[in-house]
Amino acid sequence: MSSLSGEAAARGAVVSRSCRVADVSYRAFLAARDAPRIHWADPDGLELSGVGDAATVTASGADRFEAVREWATALFDxxxxxxxxxxxxxxxxxxxxxxxxAPEGTWSGFPAAQFVLPAVQLASAGDETWLTVTRAGEDVDPKAVEATLADAREEIEALPAMQPSGPRPGVESTTxxxxxxxxxxxxxxxxxxxxAGDLRKVVLATALRADLADDLDPRDLLERLRQSYPSCxxxxxxxxxxxxxxGATPERLVTLDDDSVQTVALAGSVGRxxxxxxxxxxxxxxxDSEKxxxxxRLVTDTIAAQLGAFGDVSVGERSVRKLSNIQHLNTPITTDVSKDTHVLDVAEALHPTPAVGGLPPDAALDVIRETETFDRGWYAAPVGWxxxxxxxxxxxxxxxxxxxDRTVTMFAGNGIVADSDPNEEWAEVQLKFQPILDELRR
Incomplete structure (x- = not known):
């Protein structure tokens, strides 16, 4: 069963108007408007910022991917x-x-699924930045949307193109x-x-809470992550x-562009x-590590098998992916799919990959539930557009x-297999906290 809630949902039109604008600081843009606020940037060069909501959908339950897709299909009709x-x-x-x-505690305000159609969106690719204003509903007036775009453009052009990051807040303690x-x-x-033979791999995660000395603007933290991890x-x-x-994640779950799917098997890590x-x-x-x-191989083979349901799969050459503080084994995987395939179909089939869950999936998820002492929330789950x-x-x-407030709760996990050494796994999982922890400390 699924619980679905949508505002400005499945009736009426989606009307959007766009114009090109000069470069603007996404942090200034996000700070100038109330929540919801969303930012996305990928190593392919696309950067998106959205504020306000022309439409919002939330969903929970086993068929939440399908429920969101059906709602969105009606919305964009x-x-x-x-x-x-x-x-x-x-x-x-x-x-x-x-x-x-359940959206509570650390994860208060974050449902089991939520997507926002921003009322105002900035999109950058290459040397162009575009402003888009969108409204949705039964009685949307295109001329009113055009007038709103003109007003939004005036506001945008008054914002700075560059904005320095604030100081690091400092860390008083960690738990x-x-x-x-x-x-x-x-x-x-x-x-x-x-x-014992009923499990091949499980990814165990842990959380680290940092209590800060001063206030933190999350957008400043994201900007520092951009500077340190531009390829994420x-x-x-x-x-x-x-x-x-x-966050700044190295792992692509899926990209669907026309009828081509790209994903990656990312597993195993060492420091720099x-x-x-x-x-x-x-x-x-x-x-060279057999472990x-x-x-x-477990991750690659499983992803390839899952994608086989959509079309012919091609597995690329394995390589080492180098980030600022860590290195991973990386194998690209592509698939040609039919025209009616939706990116949510592929995301649902892949989540959770063995890189964040385990094998067999049901047994691994049972172990995660029994073992972990915190709520993963949106950690290790699909985020995107x-x-x-x-x-x-x-x-x-x-x-x-x-x-x-003045706390930042970080998450990290490691894949456990038959010859995993607890001491090595502890050292590796601490390494994965560093990208964010380093940007908090003075």
Whole structure:
């Protein structure tokens, strides 16, 4: 069963009008308007910022992906847009890791699924920036939308093109949901399950709460992540203004463009070296480790099998993906799909990948529920956008955190297989907190 709620839903038209504008700071743009506020940037060069909502949908339950798709299909059935492709109206948002997620505690304000059609959107690709104003409903007047666009353009052109990041807030203290001894015990129990034969792999995660010395603007944190991790997908989702989910993730879940799907198997990690020689040695260890290669094969084979239901699958060459503080094994995977395939269909089929869940999926999810002492919320789940044609891009919400008041709760996990060493797994999971933790400390 699914619970679905939509505002300005499935009736009337979607009317949007666009114009080109000069470059503007997305942080200034987001700060100038009330929530909901959403930002998305990908290594392919697309950057989106959205404020306000012309339409919003939330869903929960086992068929939440399908429910969102059906709602969106009805919403976009009658669309009047006069701008270029880059400026087209999009729904931005994401899903929780589990379909029975409850929006409470750290995750208050974040339903099991939520997507927003921004009332005002900035879209940049290459050297062009486009402003789009959108309204949805039964009695939308195109001339009124054009007038609103003119007003919005005046406001946008008064904003700065550049805006310096504020100072790092400083970290007063940190608290883990599982200390090292508890983590070791969790890993050891998981390995026992794997050795017993009912589990092949499980991804165990933990959370780290940082209490800050000063106030934090989540948009400043996202900007610092952009500077440190320009090759990652970067996102900020702020449904109510009370909290923001943000991160810089290296992992693409799926891109659907026309009839072509792109995804990636990303698994296994080591740190970066202090010298080129040390860095190369660590990369060689990553490539040569039988444990890591085994883990990566599990992820690659499973994703390829899941995509096989949509079309012919092509698996690319495995390589080492280097980020500022970590290296991963990376295998690109592509599929040609039919014209009626929606990106949400593929996202649902892939989530959770073995890189964030495990194998077999049901057994791994049971272990996660029994073992983890915190709510994953939107961590390790699909976050991204899609349009009226069903094209779009979703990343996996890794290297991520929830910022609320003067606290930032970070999340990280590791894949556990038969020969996992608890000490090594603890060291590796701490490394994954660093992208955000380093940007908080003074």
């Amino acid at each position: 009658d669309t009047d847009h006069d701008g270029p492709e880059v400026a087209r109206p999009r729904l931005l948002g994401g899903f929780a890791f589990r379909d029975d997620h 883990t949901t599982s200390d090292e001894a508890a983590w070791r015990e969790q890993v050891e129990r998981a390995v026992e399950r794997i050795e 997908f970067r996102f900020l989702v702020e449904p109510t203004g009370d909290a923001a989910f943000l 070296g202090d010298t080129p020689e040390e860095d190369a040695e660590l990369a060689a260890q990553l490539r 890591i290669r085994h883990e990566q 899609f349009d009226g044609d069903g094209d779009g891009t979703f990343a996996v919400g890794l290297r991520s955190a929830v910022a609320r």
